[in-house]
Amino acid sequence: MTSDKNRVLIFDTTLRDGEQSPGATMTHTEKLEIAQLLDEMGVDIIEAGFPIASEGDFEAVSAIARQAKNAVICGLARANYKDIDRCWEAVRHAARPRIHTFIGTSPSHREITKLTMDEMVARIHDTVTHARNLCDNVQWSPMDAIRTERDYLCRVVETAIKAGASTINIPDTVGYTLPTESAEIITMLLERVPGADTVIFATHCHNDLGMATANALAAVSAGARQIECTINGLGERAGNTALEEVVMALKVRRDLMPFTTGIDTTKIMKASRLVSSVSGFPVQFNKAIVGKNAFLHESGIHQDGVLKNVETFEIMRPADIGLTETNIAMGKHSGRAALRTKLADLGFDLAENQLNDVFVRFKALADRKKEIYDDDLIALMADSAANT
Ligand code: KIV
Ligand code: ZN
Numbered sequence: 001m002t003s004d005k006n007r008v009l010i011f012d013t014t015l016r017d018g019e020q021s022p023g024a025t026m027t028h029t030e031k032l033e034i035a036q037l038l039d040e041m042g043v044d045i046i047e048a049g050f051p052i053a054s055e056g057d058f059e060a061v062s063a064i065a066r067q068a069k070n071a072v073i074c075g076l077a078r079a080n081y082k083d084i085d086r087c088w089e090a091v092r093h094a095a096r097p098r099i100h101t102f103i104g105t106s107p108s109h110r111e112i113t114k115l116t117m118d119e120m121v122a123r124i125h126d127t128v129t130h131a132r133n134l135c136d137n138v139q140w141s142p143m144d145a146i147r148t149e150r151d152y153l154c155r156v157v158e159t160a161i162k163a164g165a166s167t168i169n170i171p172d173t174v175g176y177t178l179p180t181e182s183a184e185i186i187t188m189l190l191e192r193v194p195g196a197d198t199v200i201f202a203t204h205c206h207n208d209l210g211m212a213t214a215n216a217l218a219a220v221s222a223g224a225r226q227i228e229c230t231i232n233g234l235g236e237r238a239g240n241t242a243l244e245e246v247v248m249a250l251k252v253r254r255d256l257m258p259f260t261t262g263i264d265t266t267k268i269m270k271a272s273r274l275v276s277s278v279s280g281f282p283v284q285f286n287k288a289i290v291g292k293n294a295f296l297h298e299s300g301i302h303q304d305g306v307l308k309n310v311e312t313f314e315i316m317r318p319a320d321i322g323l324t325e326t327n328i329a330m331g332k333h334s335g336r337a338a339l340r341t342k343l344a345d346l347g348f349d350l351a352e353n354q355l356n357d358v359f360v361r362f363k364a365l366a367d368r369k370k371e372i373y374d375d376d377l378i379a380l381m382a383d384s385a386a387n388t
């Protein structure tokens with residue numbers, strides 16, 4: 001896909017793992033709209049759905065496969081021929097299709113599937129071979145990899161590679177791992193599994209302990225070159241790794257992590273708003289990167305600092321994620337410098353004595369009202385003019 005060893009592929013699963021969040025179901029048209037934006041913003045692989053899950057999922061994956069211009073279009077399938085065939089029927093319309101097949105390999109998952117270790121290895125061999133006979137781009141995942149015995153994990157990964165998988169995804173299905181372990185598992189697989197250097201390792205993290213972004217980045221440091229993620233971190237329970245967080249972390253800290261992605265970060269805010277409105281999941285105010293307050297400064301000291309030199313309190317620019325709104329929030333902690341700048345932005349250039357008067361009125365208003373909007377300031381100016 002890319003020969004650059006420092007290029008990290010972004011695999012977006014908003015439409016599959018993200019849609020699995022209770023209450024986040026999306027319509028066919030909404031899915032197509034999201035897929036188009038993901039494609040435009042440079043997502044490398046779009047996991048468009050789980051074709052066997054429903055007729056609607058099948059139709060959506062087929063339509064997204066037909067629509068995609070650049071991205072690889074991937075569908076999910078369990079480890080059986082029926083799932084894999086159905087998945088292929090949907091993704092085969094894409095210029096660049098991928099089948100992603102998985103099976104739970106940890107002790108509790110083996111118990112559910114009632115397969116012995118050897119039987120599961122045989123199943124992995126057969127299903128990956130079957131998928132590979134249909135499609136030359138096959139991804140395989142040992143679900144709950146983190147809680148799978150290490151020796152067995154090496155064995156199943158080796159089996160999938162020998163059967164033809166070109167991407168091996170290591171899911172932390174229950175959000176249980178920590179950065180040190182996330183890195184250690186990738187290192188171990190690269191060292192111990194024959195053929196590991198011929199495939200791409202992916203990291204797929206859930207956020208149950210709030211570690212998804214850190215775990216994904218740790219896996220990349222250890223050699224993973226595909227991050228599986230969703231817009232706004234949408235996903236079951238506490239969600240998946242948030243695309244905007246890993247992409248911006250890699251962009252902002254290139255000094256520590258010399259990796260690149262193909263994402264046009266200026267489309268991040270648009271994607272966040274689209275996914276939030278379509279899924280009906282609001283974005284928490286202080287969510288990293290895309291939260292309403294992520295670039296807002298209210299305290300006088302911070303406002304004064306950013307007005308003089310934006311780098312004092314900002315590690316990235318709002319424009320980097322496509323945000324054009326002002327980064328100054330007017331409230332009771334704001335100082336005179338911020339008020340002067342804000343009023344100038346609104347077209348009011350004040351002499352010092354006028355500013356003193358408006359500042360007193362502004363503070364009184366801010367004590368009564370949690371948020372001060374532009375309209376409040378315009379009304380304040382009209383009031384001030386009428387009374388002086
Ligand atoms: O979390 C998980 O294990 C998954 C797999 C299906 C890859 O979503
Ligand atoms: Zn998942």
